Amino acid sequence: MKTMSRKVKIKLFAQISEVAGKKELELEGETIGDLLERLVEDIVELEEVLFKEKKARSLKEDIIILKEGRNIDHLKGLDSEIEEGDKISIFPVVGGG
Amino acid sequence: MAQRILRVDMDDLKVKEEKVPDKYKNLGGRALTSQIVADEVPPRAHPLGPKNKLVFAPGIVTGTGSPNSGRLSAGGKSPLTGGIKESNAGTPFARGIARKGIKAIIVEGKAEKDKYYLLKLDESGGELVDAREWLGKGLYQAFQELHEEFGENIEIAGAGIAAEMGASNAGIAYTDPEGMSSRYSGRGGLGAVMASRGLKFVMAEEPEDNNVEIKDEETFKEGKKKLAKALAEHDVTKKDGALYTYGTSVLVNIINESGGLPQRNFSTGSDDMSAEVSGEKKAEEIKKRGGVESHKCSPSCIIKCSEIWTKEDGEDPVGVLEYESVWALGPNCGIYDLDTIGELNRACNDLGLDTIEMGNTIAVAMEGGLLDFGDGERALELMDEIRDKTSLGRILANGTEFTGKAFGVDRIPTVKGQAMPAYDPRPIKGIGVTYATTPMGADHTAGYAIAPEIMGVGGKADPFDTKKGELSKGLQQATAAIDSSGYCLFIAFAIMDIDEGMEGVVDTVNGVLGTDFSVEDVMQFGQQVLETEREFNKKAGFSKEDDRLPEFMKEEKLPPHDVVFDVPDEELDSVWED
Structure with missing residues (x-):
């Protein structure tokens, strides 16, 4: 099946947005994994913030990624497919209450 | 000692010392x-009547040098x-009484009508002195005057103007390290x-x-x-982590x-305006204004999630703006301005009111047509109704349910x-199970399912899953x-993920008590506390039908998820079944 790249809005929060020096950007991709690849190409400083190792491409445990308000851990992780116009939110692990 | x-x-205005029973x-x-x-x-006692009692108790390790033990x-x-x-x-008040060797203070009986006292704890126990001169005064001023009269080093617990009216939303204020009335046993009307x-x-x-032995x-x-x-x-919990850097309201963005x-009295679960009152925004403002970030609420804290919020010119400190307070007095009322929220929080601290209950009360009054959502100016005027003890003020100070009834909501x-509190249970079901079933009434801290459901701390749980x-x-x-x-409670973030931390908690408790509790005993200890509380509530007239959401x-x-709270009643009841 042919898949198509979709444009989505990525929002960065807390220390992640401080490292990136921006709060929002738009990128294209088919899956969350794709998007993150493009994100770290664009903002290289985020590579070590988001990923455990350069090649292995597994997310650090202290990173939370939401696709349309749903944590990708409860979807298909980095393989979660994205749809045109989705909102992706990326957080460091936070606490409070 | x-x-x-x-x-x-x-x-009879006497303070007696008793040995701690086995x-x-x-x-x-x-x-x-x-x-x-x-x-x-007696479980059926009137809460404001002569048979109810107020008990203060520092924790087992409070007063020791263990971290976050205040x-x-x-x-x-x-x-x-x-x-x-x-x-x-x-609060530093906790350490103050723990270090005096006080295991608990039990306040019972009732003084003569319209007489109010100040309990001064001293080496021989304590004495009660006339406190009528502080009636009707805000707590910021009262605490300041008490420090001037009795010394800068005293720590205080105080009941405010709301409490003088017997209002159900009156909390007990305590001194923060600066001596202000910003630390609270807010919930449930104990003031x-x-x-x-x-x-x-x-x-x-x-x-x-x-x-402390x-x-x-x-x-x-x-x-x-x-x-x-x-x-x-x-x-x-680490230094430079999210709590340290942004305070508890770092949660505004992720929960939004x-x-x-919840926004505008639980009408939607997300609004882009919330970013205006986020922890990031607050930290940015504090830097600009010259308030204090990464502040400790009590002397032994190493997490430092607190801060000191001030007016725009860096003057008139309020104290901390907690996530719950920011949400309740902000987005839940359609208010997206930190300065308005700060002033509403100041009024709560001054009048002796719980911010969560007060924010919900204002939101329900907005829904009932008393004022419009987003009208911060009118919301501040309502706080003056409470200060002036008007009939409207008395309704509002009695909390959300009372006010909702008064306005036909x-x-x-x-x-x-x-x-x-600040999590809608419809898209985050586990916290809803806690709201429904804790003996405390809707309370997030009683079983903070947000940690696994949103943060992935202490395991990962899908917030939409109803088996909670x-x-x-x-x-x-x-x-x-x-x-x-x-x-x-914030040590839980660390000890749920790091076994050694949990062992540390048990070791310090064993060290103080000379006991040999194991990590496995912790849950059993907690269960016993819950059973005691459940039993009291049962005798007070509660049944499982009260363990339900509205x-x-x-x-x-x-x-935006368009979901209802669909956890079956049987699942709620399973919390208390063997």
Whole structure:
């Protein structure tokens, strides 16, 4: 099946947005994994913030990624497919209450 | 000096010292306040009547040098819920009374009508002196005057103007490290229980000698080291972590993005405007204004999630703006301006009101047409109605359910009469199970399912999954134990993920008490506390039908996820079944 790249809005929060020096950007991709690849190409400083190792491409445990308000851990992780116009939110692990 | 219990008899204005009975020896904090209330207060007693009692108890490790050990429990029968209440606070007052060797203070009876007293704790126990000169005064001013009169080093617990009216939303204020009235046993109306006894303030100066006895120094020291290490390592609690950098309201953005931040009286779970009141925005403003970030609420804290919020010119400090307060007085009222929220929070601290309950009350009044959503100016005027003790002020000070009824509102977000905190239970089901089933009425801290459901701390749970009975139960047990230990609940973030941290907690408790509790005993200890509380509530007239969320949450879909609260009643009931 042919898949198509979709444009989505990525929002960065807390220390992640401080490292990136921006709060929002738009990128294209088919899956969350794709998007993150493009994100770290664009903002290289985020590579070590988001990923455990350069090649292995597994997310650090202290990173939370939401696709349309749903944590990708409860979807298909980095393989979660994205749809045109989705909102992706990326957080460091936070606490409070 | 051996530990003792102080019994303050407000009928004959005497303070008596009692030995700690064997049955209370290994209890502290919530376990102790709940046990004393269960033992001494008739469950059907009127909360403001002569048979109710107010109990203060520092936790087991409070007053030691262990990190984040500055917690205190206040307990009694709640005028807001009609059930048992424990309301936990971090304040230097906790250490002050713990170091005097005081295991608990039991305030009972009632002074003559319109007489109010200040309990001055001293080496021989304490004395009650006339406190009528502070009636009708805001707590910021009263605390300042008390410091001027009795010395800069005193720590204070105080009931405010709301409590003088016997209002169900009156909390107990405590000094923060700057001496302001910004630390609270806010929830459940215990300030009204205090003032209805004729007690306005309790004052303690920390003694030169620390009277907290540590029975096994070696075990204690070992445990302290383990816990400090876990707190320093965990991503949530470490220095420069999210709590340290942005304070608790770092949660505004993530809960909003998750679709669970209630706005305009629980009408939607997300609004882009919320970013205006986020932890990031607050930290940015504090930097500009010259307030204090990464501040500790009590002396032993190493997490430092607190801060000092000020007016725009850096003057007139309010104290901390907690996540819950920011949400309740902000987005839940359609208010997206930190300065307005700061002033509403100041009014709550000054009048002696719980911010969660007050924010919900204003939101429900907005829904009922008393004012418009987003009208911060009018909301501030309503706080003056309370200050002036007008009829409207009295309605508002009695909380969300009372105000909702007064204004004919059918969407009232309460459980057992207590208003919900800053997480909508429709898209985050586990926290809803806690709201429904805790003996405390809607309370997030009682079993903080947000940690696994949103943060992935202490395991990962899908917030949409409805099978959450077991999760909530485990969290409620662990919380009841932590609330008894004297540790801040925020250590849970670290000890749920790092085993050594949990061992550290148990070791320090064993070190103080000379006991040999194991990590496995922690949940059983917590379960016993919960059973004591449940039993009291049962005798006070509660049944499992009270362990339910309001009807509208089961019927009305919450945007943006468009979901209702669909956890079956059987799942809720499973929390308390064997």
